Amino acid sequence: MVPRLESPRFFDAFLVRTLAQARRYGRRAALLVVTPEPDENGRAALRRAALSLLGLLRDADVVTLQGEELLVLLPETDRLGALMLRERILRHLPEAVSLRIGSAAYPEDGFDAEGLVALARQRAAEPGQGAAAARELRSLGFWECLRRLLADGDLPRPALSAAAVRAAAREAILELCRASTVRGIAAVGCGGDEGGLLDALPAHRLSGRLFVARPDGAGPPHPSVTYVPVEEERLARFDFVLFLAGHSAYVLVRDAGENAPGVHAADPGLACLLISRFRDAYGLREGIG
Amino acid sequence: MRERVPTLLLALTPAEAGVASYLRERGFRVLVAAHGAEALDMAVAQPPDLVLFDEDCGVLDAESFSRIVRSNARLSRVPVLTVGRDPKRASLVKPLRRDRVVLAVEAALARAECAAAGRGEELTRGVLGPLSIVDLLQPIRASRGSGKLVLHTPVGEGTIWLSEGEIVDARLGRYWGKKALFRLLGCVEGSFELYPAGRPPTRRIYEPFDFLVLEAARQKDELGEHLSQLPPRARFTASVDPRNVPARPSLSWLLERLWGEALTVREIVDALHLPDLEVVTALLSAYRIGWVQLVPGQSDPGEELVSPEIRRVLLRLLGRTAQRGQALAKIAVLGDELDRVRRALRALSRCPQVQLRARAHWGTVAVLDLGEGAILDLVVPPPGEDFVPLARFLVSGAAGILRVEPAEAWSWLTSAPPGPTIGFDAVDPVPGLRALLERLADVEAER
Numbered sequence: 174m175v176p177r178l179e180s181p182r183f184f185d186a187f188l189v190r191t192l193a194q195a196r197r198y199g200r201r202a203a204l205l206v207v208t209p210e211p212d213e214n215g216r217a218a219l220r221r222a223a224l225s226l227l228g229l230l231r232d233a234d235v236v237t238l239q240g241e242e243l244l245v246l247l248p249e250t251d252r253l254g255a256l257m258l259r260e261r262i263l264r265h266l267p268e269a270v271s272l273r274i275g276s277a278a279y280p281e282d283g284f285d286a287e288g289l290v291a292l293a294r295q296r297a298a299e300p301g302q303g304a305a306a307a308r309e310l311r312s313l314g315f316w317e318c319l320r321r322l323l324a325d326g327d328l329p330r331p332a333l334s335a336a337a338v339r340a341a342a343r344e345a346i347l348e349l350c351r352a353s354t355v356r357g358i359a360a361v362g363c364g365g366d367e368g369g370l371l372d373a374l375p376a377h378r379l380s381g382r383l384f385v386a387r388p389d390g391a392g393p394p395h396p397s398v399t400y401v402p403v404e405e406e407r408l409a410r411f412d413f414v415l416f417l418a419g420h421s422a423y424v425l426v427r428d429a430g431e432n433a434p435g436v437h438a439a440d441p442g443l444a445c446l447l448i449s450r451f452r453d454a455y456g457l458r459e460g461i462g
Numbered sequence: 463m464r465e466r467v468p469t470l471l472l473a474l475t476p477a478e479a480g481v482a483s484y485l486r487e488r489g490f491r492v493l494v495a496a497h498g499a500e501a502l503d504m505a506v507a508q509p510p511d512l513v514l515f516d517e518d519c520g521v522l523d524a525e526s527f528s529r530i531v532r533s534n535a536r537l538s539r540v541p542v543l544t545v546g547r548d549p550k551r552a553s554l555v556k557p558l559r560r561d562r563v564v565l566a567v568e569a570a571l572a573r574a575e576c577a578a579a580g581r582g583e584e585l586t587r588g589v590l591g592p593l594s595i596v597d598l599l600q601p602i603r604a605s606r607g608s609g610k611l612v613l614h615t616p617v618g619e620g621t622i623w624l625s626e627g628e629i630v631d632a633r634l635g636r637y638w639g640k641k642a643l644f645r646l647l648g649c650v651e652g653s654f655e656l657y658p659a660g661r662p663p664t665r666r667i668y669e670p671f672d673f674l675v676l677e678a679a680r681q682k683d684e685l686g687e688h689l690s691q692l693p694p695r696a697r698f699t700a701s702v703d704p705r706n707v708p709a710r711p712s713l714s715w716l717l718e719r720l721w722g723e724a725l726t727v728r729e730i731v732d733a734l735h736l737p738d739l740e741v742v743t744a745l746l747s748a749y750r751i752g753w754v755q756l757v758p759g760q761s762d763p764g765e766e767l768v769s770p771e772i773r774r775v776l777l778r779l780l781g782r783t784a785q786r787g788q789a790l791a792k793i794a795v796l797g798d799e800l801d802r803v804r805r806a807l808r809a810l811s812r813c814p815q816v817q818l819r820a821r822a823h824w825g826t827v828a829v830l831d832l833g834e835g836a837i838l839d840l841v842v843p844p845p846g847e848d849f850v851p852l853a854r855f856l857v858s859g860a861a862g863i864l865r866v867e868p869a870e871a872w873s874w875l876t877s878a879p880p881g882p883t884i885g886f887d888a889v890d891p892v893p894g895l896r897a898l899l900e901r902l903a904d905v906e907a908e909r
């Protein structure tokens with residue numbers, strides 16, 4: 174079943190009700206605000222977008238067209254889920270349609286309907302770190318994305334030793350262990366040499382998921398870890414740490430072959446994009462998102 | 463018929479609540495208490511003509527209620543009808559039949575009216591817990607009665623004497639007067655015996671009852687707060703000759719006691735015959751102005767990094783995220799110079815609960831194990847403009863922040879810090895960490 178376009182009145186009432194339920198029963202909820210790019214013919218573009226967008230939503234989501242924007246309510250969805258859905262929509266929309274999408278989640282971003290909508294609207298409007306690059310990146314494969322990021326001049330370029338990358342990867346894994354109420358997702362590739370990175374993992378299942386890139390695609394079994402068999406020459410070329418959770422995001426990419434400075438950013442949009450490209454590239458459909 | 467409408471006090475379970483309106487219809491004035499303790503309060507405030515007490519009404523059992531009512535001069539003649547399931551123990555058996563209730567009430571009121579005045583002295587015993595010591599004293603106070611309360615508590619055997627509704631003296635072990643009284647009033651466990659008569663050898667307490675009760679509560683709170691500022695195991699000694707400094711009596715007694723001796727806080731409090739709070743306040747001010755010093759080498763910062771109460775609240779904070787016995791959160795440690803931060807963490811690692819990771823310069827460089835599976839990671843973000851994204855990632859979601867001043871590089875954080883922020887000293891960081899943990903516990907407790 175595909176959700177249909179609801180009336181704004183129904184949507185408003187449903188939003189208030191959903192938030193009240195989330196507050197009462199300790200649940201989560203998120204919403205997306207979808208606006209056309211400023212240069213587009215607003216309402217017409219939105220109508221076109223709404224049709225393709227409806228096909229991408231889940232059957233429990235509620236959508237309405239209100240003025241110059243589409244509002245999407247995602248019940249029982251946390252911030253990470255909203256980001257992943259946003260990423261999926263942006264990637265699957267037809268090329269003719271270009272949209273900006275902002276997300277906000279209860280309870281991390283606010284408690285009331287108005288505040289959440291305003292925040293999501295604001296996030297849709299702001300360009301965001303690396304957003305210009307992101308549209309282009311979306312059409313590329315994972316490894317091309319990494320190459321493009323390294324070539325791009327926008328992001329900070331710290332001098333990163335292999336040890337520093339491993340330390341950052343370790344922090345991402347520790348963060349995943351700590352973020353046990355907020356789901357998180359991390360992907361690391363350190364040339365197949367994690368050097369005791371996984372020692373920090375507790376024996377039990379995490380609420381997040383960890384992808385570890387390895388040439389052989391094998392490692393000590395853990396309920397929350399997926400070992401991804403990655404071509405050896407690619408691992409030798411790139412180091413990467415991708416982390417995304419409700420409260421933070423981090424992307425680090427380094428050209429291991431040239432020992433050149435890497436790039437990094439704390440941008441949820443970029444982290445989300447790269448993680449979903451990584452999962453697409455290796456057919457990782459399990460777990461979160 | 464009686465000219466006056468009799469007042470009935472009912473402490474029943476919700477299932478029997480209909481009895482109240484039935485009795486009202488029958489012309490009684492009916493007061494309803496939510497539970498046993500409320501019934502006791504109401505009875506003391508306004509003695510009823512009869513009490514109908516359900517043994518399942520909560521907070522207080524029928525037996526203790528009757529005993530306390532008996533021991534109170536104003537209430538001792540009020541008949542108490544108990545309601546229960548066992549016909550041997552209760553005057554009325556559940557489920558209540560309304561006609562029976564009315565008959566029993568009428569009969570009991572009649573008996574009470576005819577009853578001869580004058581009863582013998584009774585001894586009441588019981589266990590503290592549902593009733594505080596103040597609850598036990600209140601009826602005597604309200605009836606302006608006299609008597610003594612003998613207490614068997616974990617801190618020792620004690621006695622509180624009342625005369626005409628005022629507390630006149632107290633004894634606890636070798637202590638007399640207010641020191642004994644305040645310690646006793648702080649007790650919540652133990653057993654008691656209440657004697658309707660008894661006189662202390664001398665009167666040592668002259669303050670009004672209500673003042674003493676409030677003062678005891680205030681002193682208990684404040685004492686806990688003051689004690690948390692003093693290292694519990696360290697030994698103190700006087701660094702000035704008490705004969706050379708003019709001081710108020712409590713301070714000079716303290717200095718005399720500590721001149722040439724080294725005692726722990728506990729020993730000092732026990733050694734002086736002043737209320738505990740006065741001793742600790744004197745010690746704290748003497749310590750701050752330098753008249754009293756820690757004996758070097760005795761300080762043990764690690765032992766009491768978190769008090770059991772704070773640990774309990776923190777466990778609750780972490781418990782929300784706990785999975786199979788392990789709960790994790792992080793505290794960000796910020797400072798402009800990594801060396802200073804490292805020095806602070808090295809100093810912290812003197813605490814047995816703190817473990818440093820040997821080689822890490824930034825990131826999760828230390829772990830604070832609070833016990834019972836609760837672990838706080840101490841995370842140091844890397845310094846420098848280039849690393850702002852990584853720092854942002856490491857700091858976001860932190861439960862709290864420790865700042866080693868200066869920490870100007872972290873100004874981007876201060877607009878919206880993820881948790882409470884506490885400055886701390888690189889040389890002596892333990893109080894800062896302790897303060898942060900307490901703040902976290904406060905924040906959690908407010909939720």
